[in-house]
Amino acid sequence: MTFDLQYIDSKTNARAGVITTDHGMIKTPIFMPVGTLGSVKAVHMTELKEDIKAQIILGNTYHLYLRPGLEILEKAGGLHKFNSWNRPILTDSGGFQVFSLSDNRKLHEEGAEFRSHIDGSKHLFTPENVMDIQRTIGADIIMAFDECCPGDADYEYAKKSLALTERWLDRCMNRFHSTEPKYGYSQSLFPIVQGCVYPDLRTAAAENVASKYADGNAIGGLAVGEPTEKMYEMIELVNDILPKDKPRYLMGVGTPVNLLEAIERGVDMFDCIMPTRNGRNGQLFTKKGVMNMRNKKWADDFSPIESDGASFVDTLYTKAYLRHLFISDELLALQIASIHNLAFYLWLVNEARTHIIAGDFASWKSGMVRQLSNRL
Incomplete structure (x- = not known):
């Protein structure tokens, strides 16, 4: 994987570049639709390519490991062939899912024990076997196994959590560098910066990650309960330390405004379930603000969802x-809303890229944030 940093905005830290993988190029900044189980909910692959114009999608190690399982994925030749997506794929290591299973998991030095949400069966994720699992899934970009620290954790917990994540990172990198891809194309490992909302921990974590000279780096453990301004503060701090010539991936974030604020602070890659999850519940993101499609005010509004x-x-x-489709519980409502929201997110990051290149990102972003914040 390579990263060509092409433009840096003169008034902010916003960047435009190109990531090149064996499955194709990714123009940054980029939003990555979440395909947890190898499928972006309610969206067909042709729609992802043609209507949403997705350049890369996500899969999730925890979910794919449980279902369909590694044997099926390896027989298929990896996730690209299994789900017929011939563009880049990134896999989350499962660290966030283990974090969300707080009542059904146990962390220790070796790894994370957890019980399946499907049948209650017991499993162990270690830094080593998570690398092996992601080799079998076959994503172009794979993530280090970490503990996702809660956003409201106290300092001592966050410090111990980060120390464990950093020891696990060393084991991930050792395993990654001692194994080979399975399907004839290269894979890249991204370390993850943790440290909760504590500047000294985030600084130490970013310096440690930067010292690994990985193909790219991720920022995790944000948008998990901390105040929004703290999230922006941590992004800014970390990006001042991470290598300028490598892509930066902010994990699990967020709203359209969050994306623009993070782009301004130097983030290149994003993912979030919000556009599809909220879309399935009737919330649409548009250039003029947010719409709740169940509201009666839309009942006789025969204008297009968005004119341009x-x-x-x-x-x-x-x-x-x-x-009408939402009120009638028609499945087509979920599909239309999901396609719209994902297309809007991809439009938004592409517009950001256009304005970074044009040199007027700061003024464009300021006006766009005001519009996006409206409730229609």
Whole structure:
């Protein structure tokens, strides 16, 4: 994997570049739709490519390990062949899922013991076997196994958590460098910066990650309960330390405004379940603000979802029709809303890239944040 940093905004730390993998190029900044189980919920692969214009999608190690399982994935030739996605894929190591299973997991030096949410069976993730699992899944970019520290953790817990994550990182890198990809194309490992909301811990973590000279680096443990301004503070601090010539991936974030604020602070890559999850619940993100499609005000609004939208669904369907589908519990509502929201997120990061290159990102971003914050 390579990263060509092409432009840096003169007034902010916003960047535009190109990541090149064996499955294709990714223009940054980029948003990555979440395909937890190898499928972006309610969205067909052709829609991802043609209407949403996704350049890379995510899979999740925890979920794919449990179902369909490694044997099936290896027989298929990896996730790309299993789900017919021939563009880049990134896999989350499962650290966040283990974090979310707080009632059904136990952390210790060796790794994380947990019980499956499917059948209650007991499993152990270690830094070594998580590398092996991601080799079998076959993503282009794989993540180090870490503990995702709660955003409201006290200092002592966060310090111990970070120390464990850093020991696990060394083991991940040793295993990664002592094994080979399985399917004839290269894979890249991204370390993850943790440290909760404590500047000294985040600084130490970022310095440690920077010293690994990885192909790219991730920022984890944010948008997990801490105040938004603290999240921005930690992003800014960490990006001042991470290598400028490597892509920076902010994990699990967030709202459209979050994306623009993080781009301004030098982030290149994002993922979040928000556009699809919120879309399935009737919330649409648009250039003029947020819409709740179940509201009665849309019942006789026959204007397009968005007049100059980023995908065919914006002009093909009216607000009144989409509201009718939601009120009637029609499955098509989930599909239309998911495609719209993902297309909007991809439009937003592409517009950010365009304005970074044009040199007017700061003024464009300021106006866009005001619009995105509206409740329509």
